Amino acid sequence: MTSNTVTEIDAIDLIGPLHPADLRRVAAAVHIEVTAAVRGRVQGCRSYLRGVLDGDRTVYGATTGFGALVGFAGRDNDADQADNTLAHLGAGQGPDIDPAVARAAMLVRVWSLAQGASGVSPHVVDALVAMLATTFAPAMPRFGSVGASGDLIPLAYATQSLRGQGHAYLDGERLPAAEALRRAGLRPLTLDGRDALALVNGTSxxxxxxxTALHDVRVAHRSAQRLAALLADVLGCDTHQFLHPRLIAAYGHPGAVEVAARMRGLLAGARPSGSRPLQEAYSIRCGPQLLGAAEGALRYADTVLAADLTGVSDNPLFFPDDDLVLHGGNFFGQPAAFAADVLAMVTAQVGNLVERQLDLLVDPARNGGLPPMLAAGPGQQHGLQGAQLAATALVAQLRREVAPVSSQSLPTNLHNQDVVPFGTQAALRAVDQARLLRLICGSLAVGLRQAVHVGARRPTAPGCAQLLDQLVEVVPAIDPDRPLDQDVRRVADLLDHVDEAAGGGSTDAGPDRQAAEPR
Structure with a gap:
């Protein structure tokens, strides 16, 4: 089918490290390169495993039961042992995980398996690569993983879908997995016990x-900087004060230096109105410091993601060159759990900042005398009133869900898993929060477009004027009142496109971090 046509330009390979952008590229059908080197190391590790098992050595999951039942023998038949691995994990609940995230998880999983330390059959790698060359996405339930022995339950559903059991998506349509495989031209996957365990025993x-969440939060974070600059220009703030390079350099935080430099670039040519207070409210004046702190926190998450994308997550691991079979805990998702909780804090505080800027913008006591709620005819019209209420509700939602997930450990599995990180739920929550943040940014952007309509000055900085013109193109003035839900979503999409066009999407770690300002 047409949607499964794959271009081989810029194919993903399994030799070097994955890049964060690969997680988004694989939302569509993508070609993945399986080189002779990859095939050789996977086959070499598989042959080593067969020799280990022929020598009657005990290998977790291949010769034993699972989890707390490791002390009992597994099934003798290889195919039966695969069933033994997967059947009991079919206990997930809740809505399906976003198919794009599911496909990204399959990319992470096949990369880990392709490093030649898991002992899987080469055809398992081939099957995952073939799947990613179509639009097939496993249906995986949202709830059920504690993120300790990897993402056991959702990955078990993914594995079963590749075997033709359960459900899957194809071209966005949810289907019985067997039907989705047939339409995609894929064969049901055959597995033994080691193959099955290797597919589920990781934090993919x-x-x-x-x-996914880190990328989306970074885009919204850069959008918040653009909107903060546009707000300052529209109101006529003296940005030469609170964005001054000497002032920000004295603060000492690299993130603030970078954010302030980016905002100064957007505000180049801006002229203060001379009618604003000497010191603006914190939501304007302290924007570089708050958004700069967020930048520092996002850099920490960058390092965790980079490590996850270059690490092998499985148990046990096999090192044929040293004749080592090592049982351990490389499936323990604590680093990502901490990072996802940091994203939650960043999202809540940036969302709070943007909502407070919207509140300032609609308040005639602080917006330079613009009409209340930016209504074209106050009383007869209500302007941004409904949109601000909705933005406030979104911020409240972010705040309610900011409590750390990574410290909520509960013992389970007969105390075999006596500490667990809950990284899966922390990361999935961060995906949801990022989507709310972009809507809050969209709400402020609609307000800025309306502010100019009801009397605010046109931006004096060319960069800010260009952003306003883009907003005007997609959002008509609110005169008379109309529902704004679609406008907010449309503007959120526009802000994403603006970021991509500006090069923000070229790296998830933001623009080049050369010294933004001399100290």
């Missing part, structure tokens, strides 16, 4: 969700 869902 957590990593995929963390990467």
């Amino acid at each position: 869902v957590t990593t995929a969700a963390l990467g």
Whole structure:
């Protein structure tokens, strides 16, 4: 089918590290390169495993039961042992994980398996690569993973869908997995016990969700900087004061230096109105410091994601060159859990800042005398009143969900898993929060467009004027009142496009971090 046509330009390979952008590229059908080197190391590790098992050595999951039942023998038949691995994990609940996240998880999983330390059959790698060359996406339930022995339950559903059991998506349509495989031209996957365990015993869902959330939060974070600059220009603030390079350099935080430099670039040519207070409200004056702190926190999350994308997450691991079979905890998703919780804090505080800027913009006591709620005819019309109420509700939602997930450990599995990180739920929550943040940014952007309509000055900085013109193109003035839900979503999409056009999407870690300002 047409949607499954794959271009081989810029194919993803399994030799070097994955890049965060690969997690988004794989939302569509993508070609993945399986080189002779990859195939050789996977086959070499598989052959080593067969020799280990022929020597009657005990290998978790291949010769034993699972989890707390490791002390009991597994099934003798390889195919039966695969069933033994997967059947009991079919206990997930809740809505499906976003298919784009599910496909990203499959990319992370196949990369880990392709490093040649898991002992999987080469055809498992081939099957995952073939799947990613179509629009097939496993249907995985949202709830059920504690992120300790990897993402056992959602990955078990993914594995079963590749076997033709359960459900899957194809071209966005949810289907019985067997039908989705047939339409995609894929064969049901055959597995033994080691193959099945290797497919589920890793943090691939957590990593995929963390990467998705981190990208989306970064885009919204850059949008918040653009909107803060436009707000300052529209109101006529003296940005030469609170964005001054000497002032920001004295603050000492690299993130603030970078944010302030970016905002100064957007505000180049801006002229203060001379009618604003000597010191603006914190939501304007302290924007570089708050958004700069967020930048520092996002850099920490960058490092965690980078490590996850270059690490092997499985148990046990095999090192044929040293004749080592090592049982351990490389499936423990604590780093991503901490990083996802940091994203939650960043999202809540940036969302709070943007909502407070919207509140300032609609308040005639602080917006330079513009009409209340930016209504074209106050009383007869209500302007941004409904949109501000909705933005406030979104911020409240972010705040309610900012409590750390990574410290909510509960013992389970007969105390075999006596500490757990809950990274899966932390990362999936961060995906949801990022989507709310972009809507809050969209709400402020609609307000800025309306502010100019009801009397605010046109931006004096060319960069800000260009952003306003883009907003005007997609959002008519609110005169008379109309529902704004679609406008907010449309503007949120526009802000994403503006960021991509500006090069923000070229790296998830933001623009080049050369010294933004001399100290």
